[in-house]
Amino acid sequence: MREAGVTVVRVGESTWSLFEPQDGVFSFEWMDRILDRLHKAGIKVILGTPTYSIPAWMAARHPEVLSQRWDGKQEHYGIRQNMDIYNPTYRRYCERIIRKMMEHFAGHPAIIGYQVDNEVEARKIGNRDYFEGFREYIRSEFGDSLAELNRRWGLNYWGMNINTWDEFYDRPGVTNPSYKLWWERWNRKVTADFLNWQADIVNEYRRPDQFVTHCFMPYFYNIDQVEAFRQMDYPAINIYYTMQDAQDGMWIAYAGDFMRPVCRRGNFLVTETNAQGTGWSSRDQYPPYDGQLRQNMYAMLASGANMVEYWHWATLHYGQETYWRGLLGHDGQPNRVYAEFTRGAAELEKVGKKLVNLKKRNRVAMLFSHDSKHALDFMPYTNGDQYKDYMVYEALYRQNIECDILSVDKVNDFSGYDMLVVPPLYVATDETLQRISDFVEQGGEVVMLYKSCYCNEDDAVRPVLAPGPLAAACGFTYQEFSSIRRLNLRPNDIGAADNTVGTWMEFLCPTTAKPLAYADHEFFGKWPCVTENSFGKGHLTYIGAVPSQELLQKLIARAADRKGIATAERKLRFPIVLRSGTNGDGRGVHYMFNFSAVEQTVAWPFADSESQLDGQKLSRGASVKVGPWGVVVGIE
């Protein structure tokens, strides 16, 4: 490892049954040996609490800790993450092993931090205790008022109102969207509480120089990031993606743009990412082309990561993850990927200190809504993905507009931004909508998609002309909508060659808004499907149908033009991707990626910089070559 350039490793996260082979019998010596060897080699360690995979003896003795999923599946032993994380018996065992481990290991000099659990989320847990917790949560949130509950959730429909708390019914048969939305909130709350509870225990023991983290998968909608990361200096994510021809850096950029705003210090860790092929079978093995592993390493730094760890060092010869391959393959010998890792590690050894702690001051924010994501899944308007956040993000990414992704319910102030891009904000409070309205009025640009503003925070539709509280800012109302097949738009000045919309269309009736596009259809063409409204000092562009990717890009560009956002960067486009920020020394750091197999020559769009990887000068406007799957890193 030392030879390869590894400087930090994670250990311990799924080894509960080795630390505690029998109930109350502990064994830590084997890990002591590992830590001592790592320390001797100068390699730092993040020690994980092992709670995401229970020992066999626990399942045998306390089968009630296994998850009884509300979709009817009973979990069995033989896999990880099969338990009810809310269960008190499970929690009691968790607490004991964490305390024992902390007592034993906290003083070890190799340890720089602790990871509590791993990729936790509530995986359809439906155990009785979990449901009862939900009922108490609702009781508390609704001030113990069944009348309030019945009213806000509309339970009178189909006569499913509740008249005593004992009648409050369990999740499996539920059809009511309000109930479902609150259930998802409960899932997020339990997950965050669980992490904070573990962090509290670890905090009793850890040294001041040690941090606490947790690694999430970037399926952000199941996590309350703000609450879950509350006690963590460095939240972490595990980013997996497809390499080879599909490598585009977008999933990395998305994850980073999501994480930065919710990190206390503005930077995060990457605790896992692809080494060689990934997957629970050998069906999807896509080892990187030459250059891709290193390129992705820089892509993570360019998004704000302060660490890049790979999953994992060596590859297992047995078990479910036999084909989730590490830097070393099954043979345990150096290989092509190992060589590329070593090259990257050597480069970071030289320039890494200047790249970490990257900060960004983006002018554009994309608003993310956990509630809208879930609520649209309950009431789908199409097949597959409903929320389309990734489609919207792509429209920014492909034209080099950097953004922050903000959890809409957790942010009180958009004033630091010039432009908001809004995927279907189906569920939102009046306050949030007022905040968006104010943002426009005060001069902001908003590009907003269909179905926004439709429901209140209980996932109940607002009983007013859509788009309700945003009608003035939008400059239209609507009463009707329709599923549609893909429709051509009549000629317009938006300028998209793929001049189409599809899937869904709202029949917008402009009051003050200017129609930008109409479907070329006898019936649907009676209403515009894209409008632009001047409201106060700003503009709100509304897209009342699912636009083509190109149409969406053009509409965003149109708004960006008005603000002069990313004017230079937007002249370059994917496969050239630009990412910038300011390092700890306050100097501008610029990344130029080439996400293609063909060398690109482009004009350097930034201030004069020094290329960190080859020492060359990068002058504004001068030609720069970026090789296949290559990257240029300049610092001003």
Place this chain on the structure above:
Amino acid sequence: MREAGVTVVRVGESTWSLFEPQDGVFSFEWMDRILDRLHKAGIKVILGTPTYSIPAWMAARHPEVLSQRWDGKQEHYGIRQNMDIYNPTYRRYCERIIRKMMEHFAGHPAIIGYQVDNEVEARKIGNRDYFEGFREYIRSEFGDSLAELNRRWGLNYWGMNINTWDEFYDRPGVTNPSYKLWWERWNRKVTADFLNWQADIVNEYRRPDQFVTHCFMPYFYNIDQVEAFRQMDYPAINIYYTMQDAQDGMWIAYAGDFMRPVCRRGNFLVTETNAQGTGWSSRDQYPPYDGQLRQNMYAMLASGANMVEYWHWATLHYGQETYWRGLLGHDGQPNRVYAEFTRGAAELEKVGKKLVNLKKRNRVAMLFSHDSKHALDFMPYTNGDQYKDYMVYEALYRQNIECDILSVDKVNDFSGYDMLVVPPLYVATDETLQRISDFVEQGGEVVMLYKSCYCNEDDAVRPVLAPGPLAAACGFTYQEFSSIRRLNLRPNDIGAADNTVGTWMEFLCPTTAKPLAYADHEFFGKWPCVTENSFGKGHLTYIGAVPSQELLQKLIARAADRKGIATAERKLRFPIVLRSGTNGDGRGVHYMFNFSAVEQTVAWPFADSESQLDGQKLSRGASVKVGPWGVVVGIE
């Protein structure tokens, strides 16, 4: 409502938990207020018994009333129609609430009738009591004879014969088709018994001027219409369909042609139909194009409806049916659909009395077999739809041949008709087949499809040369059949451009029948796949393969030509659809629909009439214009 032209509403059907918020605690005042207001406005009311959605307290206290489906699914609370309708506890609670409601409401002057339950059918109920009921039913139907049961169902195969009634096995593991068919009969019987039981209770209280109804979904194969409608003057149906480009009126016509013959008075009610978009999600929202809502209203009257109600007045803001939208949308304000409803309502105010109580004397009947529908599903010969009743109906509908749809097992006499069209009559008694044979012999025309006559009433194959009792009338026998891909036919004089068959083919060996068509295939071409037989004074056309829609139409037309059926009407074709009958004054009523977006000009094929909607003269043979999604209604 009054302003809009609403004259009747339904209330109460899913509000059990409002009428009885706790076990034995009743509350009717809130409905009194509603009824009084409606009465004051001159709007009539149909009051529903609320039994299709149980209160939460019942599920909490008596979980055994929830359906344990025989396919393994356990129903939970949180949705309607999740209970075992045969369960005595459920029935006891039903009876109490119905009696309490009738005691309270029966005298209210606004109430013109009662709807018992809603869209009831046995939804895979498999509770123990339900199964035991089935066993007793079989015991009774088979004269308590296990020997008879084993013999008729062929239970000796795989040694699954039953030697005591205690061994009689439950539905879940059953593979025997005879058992399955009888289980479906049990489902239909329980459903009908349940409705008659409710009607009996209501009848104890209702005024003579009040009627009893129930609304079905037009999936007719799960209902014993004759038994279920036995006590109802006006059975009702809820017809939902796709509008916009898919609007063709066919589902409405099919439903009407099915209902009329089973209605004691020959007319039925439509209790629900599309207002705006329908669906349990927003995925399939197809609000009507201009004119379509009104067109469909007339289509229902043209099929024999005496009332058209929409589901529903306003749109819900919460719950599973948030996107099942009413005449008013979420905003509660007048809109495009509301305006069209109001136009239609105003027209009916003027001419409605002359349109209701429509009677038809059709010369053609289509034979519908509940048993064949189910039995073919147990032993499919293709993917998807097996019974093809809708394909056959379409062949009539598209060329303006009106028909009655007869439940083949409930009709003893076809003598009123000139022609029978028979979808795969896979299961039938000898008596039914003899009746068809007699019909041909006495001069009738029969067009019959493959697989007819194959099984007896126990779904056991007849142990004789197919088509068994109909061999003489058919004029062929066959021993073999094969799955086939789509095959061209050799040139013939049927005249279909799409001269093909597919999916299935019987190897017909004519005795007296005349071959009409052969496959153009070395092997399959050895046997005809369509024959025509003169038998007595009539003809039987047999189609031993799945024909193209056009081929089927031509074969039906060929038979219709011999009888001179719908000669004038058949000159017009879809999108022009003609529907006729006689109103209460004994006058001819004629509807001409244009199911397209393009205005049509056609010659009026009926006797001179007066156009009801614009007062113009309609002279036989004179040109009539029918606008896009338009209708002309003439009365002689």
Place this chain on the structure above:
Amino acid sequence: MREAGVTVVRVGESTWSLFEPQDGVFSFEWMDRILDRLHKAGIKVILGTPTYSIPAWMAARHPEVLSQRWDGKQEHYGIRQNMDIYNPTYRRYCERIIRKMMEHFAGHPAIIGYQVDNEVEARKIGNRDYFEGFREYIRSEFGDSLAELNRRWGLNYWGMNINTWDEFYDRPGVTNPSYKLWWERWNRKVTADFLNWQADIVNEYRRPDQFVTHCFMPYFYNIDQVEAFRQMDYPAINIYYTMQDAQDGMWIAYAGDFMRPVCRRGNFLVTETNAQGTGWSSRDQYPPYDGQLRQNMYAMLASGANMVEYWHWATLHYGQETYWRGLLGHDGQPNRVYAEFTRGAAELEKVGKKLVNLKKRNRVAMLFSHDSKHALDFMPYTNGDQYKDYMVYEALYRQNIECDILSVDKVNDFSGYDMLVVPPLYVATDETLQRISDFVEQGGEVVMLYKSCYCNEDDAVRPVLAPGPLAAACGFTYQEFSSIRRLNLRPNDIGAADNTVGTWMEFLCPTTAKPLAYADHEFFGKWPCVTENSFGKGHLTYIGAVPSQELLQKLIARAADRKGIATAERKLRFPIVLRSGTNGDGRGVHYMFNFSAVEQTVAWPFADSESQLDGQKLSRGASVKVGPWGVVVGIE
């Protein structure tokens, strides 16, 4: 039957509830009557034990014998093969009925043999007793050592190691591939033990002139053929396939080539094959074209069958198998298929004695690995079929290379062969691999596919450079692999027009091997995907990707050329199929099939022979005509 030419029938196999209508009450007279009638007609009988379908009274009284499948499905009564064949209660009832039957019937002169059970395999049985049997089996196989178990299965991963045998966890939640593989071995062991246990009982009673058999479906991977057939002179198979245009004889040939090597006497029985259409519905009815039934009968004899029985004589009129049609259809009268059967039977009456007891001395063997088949399914590298044994067999069959199919773990010696063809041998012992290496070194030709040699006998990956023990014989090592889309190969001298590979590719790094083909791709083209290595006196051809069918044929032909294998036969190709052997008299027997609808004229490639079906001379090199779906049988 006698008139039709039937000489042997099977009876009794699924009639337990007729033999024992109540617990302990027996009835055999009805079968006596049948046996006497058959005997009188000179028809021989194979009597089946009825244990594969339990009586209803057993399920009612002992529901615990029903299978509780480990995938969560609870079996119910109403179908056959729904029980836990390891259950002691079930076994006790089995033993009693078998003993009673043998006591009663063993002396009957019509009976020539006994069939124990029918198509038995462990169908996801997961009952507690079955699992406990597995645990004891593992305990025994691992010398009661949990340390050994944890180490070899790698259970430390995810902390799922086991510290007492009580913690050993059940199958449902298992993800560990080693556990899964051993579970499959347990399934095969239980199945074989069950058959041997039944055979032991039957052997106590049977006459010396009577044999014992069992009929399998040819899904060979769930059966331990060697152990299961240990006590059987004539194992039997039930071969079903699609006729009509799809008839190609390949499934029959595959089944025969698999069975011959595991039959003690070298010949087997066919107890069931298609008569008319087959299938549990009427969806897949493909009755034979003229000639096909007879052609397939000879195809079975040509593969080593000593008997061909059809399923079944007559067709059922009820039950699940209504459309699994016999020689006689539902009408019970002679028909086209019956006529063809009769023709074939008459031919066999004359020449059958010269055709049975066919022996083959093939120079090519295909290695079959039960473990590899299962292990690849646990860790799939593609969708659908992983093991591709049938793809490999096809490459031999289409060019008339006959082979034996050997269960690789049961054969100690390949020295009788000149060439081995090896589908992905993913799991193998070091000993097996050494044996293959020795075979090459001593002059053999081996054609081996990707993923071979990767795992040891516990399904754990070997921790060395792939292909591990075979690296020297292969002449390369590799460290990497990738999923790929279909890729063209660069021009090469293999000679396949379809010069492509797909799905999966290993990055082979030749040491001594000669590259034969490279992908035409910037990245993947850096490594050969087909190599050929001279090792000792032989060659090993390795295909490190999924080849096109044609490419595979060419690579096999290339190796066959070096050995002069099937040189004459390979000049002819499908649809002409050649099958040869030696009959009981030591004379060469040659079959020439035409699996097409078009008559073929070809040169007779064998020594001078006499055509058995028409008495003509067949001279080497002289033209022979083979009619559509025809066959020529020559004996030297």
